[in-house]
Amino acid sequence: MTDVLIAGSGPTGLALACELALRGIAVRILERRSGPHRESRGKGLDASSLEAFARLGVAERLCAIGNPGVILRKYFDGAHINDTPAGSNGLLIGQWQVEEVLRERLAGLGVPIEYGAGVVGITQDAGGVTARLADGRSVRAGYAAGCDGGHSSIRELLGIPFEGRTEEKVSxxxxxxxxxxxxxxxxxxxxxxxxxxxxxxxxxxxxxxxxxxxxxxxxxxxxxxxxxxxxxxxxxxxxxxxxxxxxxxxxxxxxxINVRMAARMREGRVFLAGDAAHVHPIAGGLGMNTGIQDAAALARTLAAAVTGPAPEGVLDVYEAERLPVAAEVLADTSRRMERVMAAVREPGRGTEAGMS
Structure with a gap:
């Protein structure tokens, strides 16, 4: 039986799969899409993500692709005002590029991505989790992780509220x-x-x-x-x-603009990570990075549970660690968004107002 089943092959799911596979844990990763995308989406890695990727052996590859010294060129009413550094120690890189490198690493660890494998049902018992797929198949695992984005099927199937607010109009x-x-x-x-x-x-x-x-x-x-x-x-x-x-x-x-987080990040043997657990304003570029940190924390919890003997309450550690972080990220990015919206009305200022 698979140790851990992962739904979603974005940066969070891929990072979690790599973390677990490197620990020798049997992992299976399902993706409802028919194949990889090539969309830039989230486009920055911060220092904490680069540290996590160094442990996975992919940081050098990502740094060779990305740009560590992006310069913001600011204009106001058509006139060039100034050039300023982005103001972070991170890396500018498209999300699809990050995912491509992680897929290559995962393939090297012997784990393929199973495309066209959307989860439409999930049940669990004392011995594990059973996921029912859209094509009628069932997959059994010891534990499962929903890393399937803001519209997470896993979160919805578990009945976990996604609390917060969504602005009605497109921003x-x-x-x-x-x-x-x-x-x-x-x-x-x-x-x-x-x-x-x-x-x-x-x-x-x-x-x-x-x-x-x-x-x-x-x-x-x-x-x-x-x-x-x-x-x-x-x-x-x-x-x-x-x-x-x-x-x-x-x-x-x-x-x-969405400011939402899951009421809980664990339901029995099933966990939520990344956008499936929290979504927030884009100011500061924290979305992909927070999901990568979720993956590292969840990998520690699942590794302890799978390899045992683990202390009582080991499954509670992940939520205890990451739920407060998610709440602070929502509050922090909302403040950053307010700063950016005010800054762009001043000539020569831009998105760097949300970087710290």
Whole structure:
């Protein structure tokens, strides 16, 4: 029987699988998607994540791909104001690049990703956990971890409340695009005196920029969905660089402010980690990093439980450690978001206001 079943092959699930496999624990990782994605999504690793990845033997590979010294180029009403460091000791790197390196490491440890394997049912007893898959199969394991994102099926199947708030309106549109002719030496941040703006961040080792901007509104004031045409109009309005034409969109997304956390991170033999357990504002880039730290903590708890003999209450250690951290991250990122929203109204300031 598998020791640990993991649902979700994002950074949290992959990091947990690697941590456990390196300890000799039999792990199986299920992914409801049909294959890997190539979306930039979360795009930064902090020092704590790099330390965790050093233990997994992948830090050097990630550092060779990413950019440790990103410079923010700030503009206001179309004029270049200044260039400033991002203000962290981390690494700029696309989320898909992180996942690719972790998948390679996991493959080297003999653990494949099982795609098209969404979990639709979960039961547990004194001896383990049984997960029912969408294709009718059942998978048995000693323990299970839901690392399957903010819309976690595992959390919903367990009936764990996801407490907090979600803003009704879309706050931001995002996408991966190319911008031929635009310097890739900087993370470009254009803001305007009317409170608008657009950001283009170069994903290292690619010709892609991650775009972030408040959405356009229609005649009723409702946000328009993300599209290349809308991105170009936003760029023309805020960047005021008529020679630059955005192209080749490979990811289009909308984002709402969510400040939510699971009421608990454990239900018997099943645990939650990463976005499945907590979601919060993006200021500070803590989402992917908090999930990676969850994975390291959960690996310690599961390793103690599987390899035993473990002291009474070992399964309680993970939640006791990480639930207070999740609560503080929600509060911290909300404060950071407020600082960023105030800072961008001042010429020469940008997202660095949320980095500390």
């Amino acid at each position: 931001m549109v995002l996408g991966d695009v190319t911008a031929p002719g635009l310097s890739r030496d900087h993370w470009h941040q254009w803001f305007t005196s009317d409170g608008g703006g657009i950001l283009l961040c170069p994903i290292p080792g690619t010709d892609i920029f991650q775009l972030q901007a408040p959405p356009e509104a229609d005649e009723r004031g409702e946000p328009l969905p993300p599209s290349l045409e809308s991105f170009q109009r936003l760029f023309d309005r805020h960047a005021r660089m008529p020679g630059i034409r955005l192209a080749d969109p490979t990811w289009l997304s909308s984002w709402q």
